[in-house]
Structure formats: C-alpha cells, structure tokens
Amino acid sequence: MIGISKLSLGAGEEEAVLRVVRSGQLAMGLETQDAETEFSKRLGGVECIAVSNGTVAITLALAAMGVGPGDEVITTSFSFIGTVEPIIQLGATPIFADVDLRSANIGVDGIEALITSRTKVILPVHLYGRPVDLAAIRAIASKYNLAVLEDACQAIGASDANTGGIGSSGTAVFSFYGSKNIACGEGGLVTTDDRQLAERVRLLRSHGSIETYRHALVGYNARMTDLQAAILRIQLESLDRVTAGRRSNAAYYHESIHNDALFLPPGDDVTSVSCFHQFTLRLRSKADRDDLQAWTTEHEVETRAYYPYALSSHPVIEDLGLGARCDNADALSNVVLSIPVRESLSDDERKHVADVISGWEPSNS
Numbered sequence: 371m372i373g374i375s376k377l378s379l380g381a382g383e384e385e386a387v388l389r390v391v392r393s394g395q396l397a398m399g400l401e402t403q404d405a406e407t408e409f410s411k412r413l414g415g416v417e418c419i420a421v422s423n424g425t426v427a428i429t430l431a432l433a434a435m436g437v438g439p440g441d442e443v444i445t446t447s448f449s450f451i452g453t454v455e456p457i458i459q460l461g462a463t464p465i466f467a468d469v470d471l472r473s474a475n476i477g478v479d480g481i482e483a484l485i486t487s488r489t490k491v492i493l494p495v496h497l498y499g500r501p502v503d504l505a506a507i508r509a510i511a512s513k514y515n516l517a518v519l520e521d522a523c524q525a526i527g528a529s530d531a532n533t534g535g536i537g538s539s540g541t542a543v544f545s546f547y548g549s550k551n552i553a554c555g556e557g558g559l560v561t562t563d564d565r566q567l568a569e570r571v572r573l574l575r576s577h578g579s580i581e582t583y584r585h586a587l588v589g590y591n592a593r594m595t596d597l598q599a600a601i602l603r604i605q606l607e608s609l610d611r612v613t614a615g616r617r618s619n620a621a622y623y624h625e626s627i628h629n630d631a632l633f634l635p636p637g638d639d640v641t642s643v644s645c646f647h648q649f650t651l652r653l654r655s656k657a658d659r660d661d662l663q664a665w666t667t668e669h670e671v672e673t674r675a676y677y678p679y680a681l682s683s684h685p686v687i688e689d690l691g692l693g694a695r696c697d698n699a700d701a702l703s704n705v706v707l708s709i710p711v712r713e714s715l716s717d718d719e720r721k722h723v724a725d726v727i728s729g730w731e732p733s734n735s
C-alpha cells in the first residue's frame with residue numbers, strides 16, 4: 371500500500387536523541403532555545419515560541435490575545451477539531467464562516483457579515499498547506515480592529531506573494547505532529563512579529579512563571595521537551611527538500627492525472643504557494659468519493675477524507691448550540707479525498723498513483 375504519510379527519520383534524528391539522552395537534560399535545556407532561534411532565522415527574525423503541540427499553540431496565542439468568555443472568534447467551518455477546541459476551552463464562541471469550494475479555505479467574502487461587537491479574532495486555517503488570502507483577511511481585521519491568528523498547522527514551508535513565508539509576519543501557529551511535513555511526534559510553535567504578545571505566550575507556556583517559583587498569571591505547562599526539539603532541529607534542515615519534493619509531486623499530478631469525473635486542487639496563484647501537506651481531489655458526489663476510495667484501496671493506494679465532517683456539524687459543536695449552516699463545508703465533507711503526495715514517493719509510486727486515479731470510472735455513472 372502506498373501510504374499518505376510516512377515519517378522520514380534517519381541517522382541525524384537518532385544522533386540528536388542520543389545527544390539529549392547523554393546530556394541528562396530532557397527538558398528546559400538548550401535544544402528548545404536553539405530550535406526557536408533556527409525557526410526564527412528561517413522566518414525572517416520573528417519571535418518563535420516552541421510548545422508541546424499545535425492545539426496548545428492556538429490556546430496560548432488566543433489567551434495572549436486576551437480571548438475569553440463573551441468574545442467571538444471567526445473561523446473556518448472546515449478543518450481539524452484542534453482549530454476550534456481552544457476557542458471553546460477559553461470560554462469564547464467560535465463563529466463558523468463557510469468555505470470556498472475550490473480551495474476549501476475560509477471564504478474571505480463571507481467574513482465581514484459575521485463581525486459583531488464581540489468579535490475579537492479572525493482565525494483562518496491554511497488548509498492542506500495552501501495559504502488563505504492573508505492580505506485580504508488582514509485588511510478586514512484592521513478595518514474592524516481585530517487580531518488575526520493563522521492556524522498554519524499544515525502550512526510550514528508555504529508562502530504568499532503579498533506577505534512572504536507563512537509565519538514570517540503577523541501571528542501564526544504550526545504543528546509538528548507525526549503526520550506533518552516536518553515532525554517530532556508531538557510539537558508546536560507560535561510565531562509572531564509582536565514582541566509583547568510573544569512575552570505573554572512565553573509566560574503562559576510555563577505556568578505564568580516570571581522567576582523560579584514566582585508566578586504572575588495562571589498559565590499552562592505547554593513546554594516542548596528537548597527530545598522533541600532535537601528531532602525537530604534535524605527535521606527543519608530538510609524542510610526545503612521536503613517542500614520541493616511535495617510540490618514536484620503535486621505538479622506531476624496536475625500534468626498526469628486526466629479524469630473528467632473529478633477536480634484537482636488548485637495550483638499556485640499570486641496569493642498562495644502551497645507546501646502541499648495534502649493533495650486533495652474533489653468528487654461529484656459522496657457515492658463517487660466512496661467508489662474512488664474503494665478503487666484506490668483495491669489498487670494499493672491509501673486515500674483519506676480530510677475531513678469527513680464539517681467543523682460546524684460535529685455532535686459536540688451542535689450539542690453546545692454552536693452549529694451553523696455552512697453549505698459548502700458540508701458539501702466538501704462528502705466529496706474530498708486526499709492522495710499520497712509526500713516527498714518520499716518514488717517515481718514509480720507517483721506514476722502508479724496518477725495511473726490509478728486516471729483509470730477510475732465511477733461505477734454508478
């Protein structure tokens with residue numbers, strides 16, 4: 371089976387883990403600081419705060435922005451649940467914007483109508499590694515004096531022609547969970563060009579501690595361990611190669627997959643240079659999606675629906691009375707299917723994937 375995700379770990383990571391084990395310092399040592407410095411260098415000098423995972427990175431960033439009970443956060447209706455849990459856990463209310471069918475990203479045109487006197491933050495997601503139109507979202511935010519927090523958990527290595535590399539300006543969060551383009555098992559990063567915000571995130575990350583056993587606010591234990599950081603530093607060295615490999619596979623699919631029964635994801639445009647965390651097909655119906663998935667499984671290609679439910683229609687969201695009608699997100703949840711695009715695919719493997727998708731005919735047409 372040609373899998374969707376496969377961790378690439380080698381001698382460098384092995385060596386790094388041994389180095390940490392031998393140092394006797396598994397947490398709060400130099401590895402985490404070095405990882406932060408290296409990410410900062412890569413992202414043009416922004417503040418970088420390494421944390422235990424991407425979900426907690428969102429929590430800390432929102433908390434540092436002052437989000438709490440009574441506030442509203444406008445976000446996409448189509449993402450992983452980790453985008454929205456922090457909003458609810460902080461006592462605020464997620465307001466779901468419908469998505470654009472073609473990109474599956476938040477529909478920028480629908481955001482303004484959702485803004486109220488309670489809105490504090492716009493939280494877009496660069497889904498599948500494809501950046502949203504940040505310049506447009508930032509323009510709306512500044513018109514209404516709102517903060518923007520980018521969920522870039524899937525978008526390390528992506529960029530935007532107007533604003534540069536994702537994470538190099540504004541405030542964003544990344545995830546380094548095992549399935550991400552670069553990974554350390556569990557890990558997250560907050561990046562920001564706002565020094566004061568960075569200081570608040572640092573405080574919140576470690577129990578609100580201002581000096582040893584002296585605490586200025588109620589924080590979290592959200593630190594990254596040195597084991598995670600040491601692996602991540604090696605993974606960061608491979609980011610350009612990984613991104614180029616994924617983009618090359620995506621370009622190959624754009625050229626080589628020919629099938630009128632499905633739509634390929636958009637390629638680059640001026641506001642969006644994707645790192646292709648996923649290469650996601652769009653089918654005409656749920657029956658077709660299920661049919662194609664059965665076909666790919668039969669032909670030893672793993673495919674997955676990211677995501678089979680819209681955020682706005684999960685039982686937990688409906689039970690909390692937070693559900694919203696988001697027709698495009700509901701429609702997409704029935705018709706999306708991601709195929710392997712990872713950089714470690716061999717030429718034969720990616721040709722096989724393209725041939726299998728091109729050779730599929732809907733059985734119910």
Ligand SMILES: Cc1ncc(COP(=O)(O)O)c(C=O)c1O
Nearest residue numbers: 423424425450452453523545547
């Ligand atoms: C879009 C999105 N948001 C948030 C998260 C949460 O990140 P983590 O799993 O590191 O907590 C993920 C990844 O899993 C994600 O893909």
